[in-house]
Amino acid sequence: MPELKGDKGFITVLLAEDGPADRMLLATLVARLGHRVLTAANGLEAVALFEQERPQLVLMDALMPVMDGFEAARRIKRLAGEELVPIIFLTSLSEGEALVQSIEAGGDDFLSKPYNPLILEAKIKAMNRLRRLQATVLEQRDLIARHNGHLLTEQRVAKAVFDKITHSGCLGAANIRYLQSPYALFNGDLLLAAYKPSGEMHVLLGDFTGHGLPAAIGAMPVADAFYSMTARGYSPSEILCELNAKLKRILPVGMFCCATLLSVDTQRRLLEVWNGGLPAGYLRRVADGHYVELASRHLPLGVLENDAFDTSCDVHPLAVGDRVLLLSDGVLEVSNATGETFGEERLRTLLRECDEPARLFAQIQNALADFHGEAHDDASMLEILVSDEPISALPMQEYGKSWLISSQDWSASFEFRAQTLKSFNPLPFLLQLLMEVRGLRPRSGELYTVLAELYSNALEHGVMGLNSALKQDAAGFSEYYRQRDQRLSELDAGFVRFHLQIVPNGEGGRLLLRVEDSGEGFAVAEELARQQSPTSLGGRGMRLICRLADECTWDEDGRGVSVEFCWNAGA
Amino acid sequence: MSEHLDSAILSSLQEIMGEEYPVLLDTFLADSEERVRLLREALGQSDAQALRQAAHSFKGSCSNMGAPLLAGLCRSLEEAGRRGQLDGCEAQLEHLERELAIVRIMFRSERQRFVIGRS
């Protein structure tokens, strides 16, 4: 007899019955339905046949010599494992006790004597349906398990790749504390930090719409652009422009990235904040313990076209000991057993009642864990302590070979005019040029800071005529930056000039750097004296410049300044 | 046919078994000798449990083969075995043997009729 597979509903049926007439009759009935029949005269034979032939269905008499049907059913169910092999007990429905016993032994149905061919056929059909359903469920379960295994492997690989990129940053810095799930990437959370060449720290906390791979996909270009632009000294606004344009281009409509970008400048004691769509962060002032809310004022990244995108940052003065706290909405949405969320009010109460700022971060973490009942892993949080510790790990850029490497005797001049000043930041460009000179590389941070100070002086006080006296208090501070943005957007005349000259000196050399602007100049001697005052918040950073450069001279009329950096052979 | 055999069940068996119908009848008759021997043995040893099991099995066969009186007598013996009251069983077993003798004769003629009908 050919092997009949289950696909046409034909299966192999094992029949265990000790009465030869009953066995013969039932075997004929089943065979006439098209199934293949195996017969056994007792339980032991039935178990042996089952092992050998793996039939799909069993008809089992309860009372048999050698081994009864109950024991045989138990053994067959054990052998079948996860596969459903229906067992129909052949017994009289009148015996309650025997029915209970056969169910306990794993029986799925009953057939009573005298056998009715129609009922037998219907029962075999029903059991066969059940068997296939179970087989499908198992198949799908295994398929899901396999897919899940693949997914986890892929996530591990993706995470390993991503970790290489994120860990190139400075999240490990001594003044940063953060909380993030190891698989935050797949919750769409992103946390990046890096130093600019001039020493400012850029921090980005991002939260992509959705979960899983779609949420993780945008993280890679964001991290890449953030790190490379920060390392080249680009400003927060320029980085935001690039990130927004990139995400707008690659993400489908309806996907975006809520984000906060910080620039923490410990030298000039400035905090710049751009928040698009994340819950408010907080700046805790060490002086009075008050909190400044760093609220969202923008649409998230990737929603607007760049021409409508607003990159203006809020600017706050900083003091050593101030703390900046950022959090993703996962923090506020941590929920307790009754489904209530942690929420902003609880956080604020916590902030208000905290009398030990050094423990604030841990206190929030504990409060979240207490509220949720266990550690929660869908929330990202970061705290930066403003310190005046020297930065240990400034990024070293990769420099390719070029003609300038060996050439140490050249000069160049640039004049940047109004239309360019409005939209272009020349600093990364100039720094990159100067970094071609090997002897200057160890001083990239100082050089960038001096360039940045000289440029912002020339642009803000010179070309745009902003009054630095405004920056004497926190309110004036904001006003100053408001005016700066406004005047810059209206700028239609003026220039800033850079003259660079590299002069070889034996094995070493000198950089002569001169910056001029089209402004009205200022009273140099007076300003220098005023900046000796320790209470001065802003000013022209002249002391900083003098400290970092080897030589530094202002023109008497304040419209030009010359600085000098020297290096020796060993550098 | 008679109170001894259920003609509806027999014609259904004949339809199911086709050519094998006489073989089924022979098989039942041969097996019934063995069943009665088991019943006798159990009763001889006053083993109520064995009596009950043997009667139960034979009852199933009899009902399948359309022998309602035989099946009923088996049920009485099974019941007695279950209760452990073997007192009236000897008489009942004799009754069962008489009934089986009648059924045997009727099955033989049924077999005869079938073979003649086919040839």
Place this chain on the structure above:
Amino acid sequence: MTISAQLSADGQELIISVEGRFDFSAHQDFRNAYERVDASPKRYRVDLSNANYLDSSALGMLLLLRDHAGGDNARISLVNCRPDVRKILAISNFEQLFEIA
């Protein structure tokens, strides 16, 4: 979560009502609400009076509706927002893209 859509009597405005949690599970239904309409309404009104929760994927769905309705030329109002919902819209600065009432 239930989403229903109804065209105004003059056929000019499609009113989409969201009930319960407005999150990713509403994705297909919300889409169907404006894609499976035979008319081409000039305005859209999303009634959030019975929406008690809104997450970032719901914001994404609103952006998709905006895109469908003509992007920068879309006329979409989000009405009857509860305070919690309104707060989330405010944090995301969606009032720059939608009329929120």
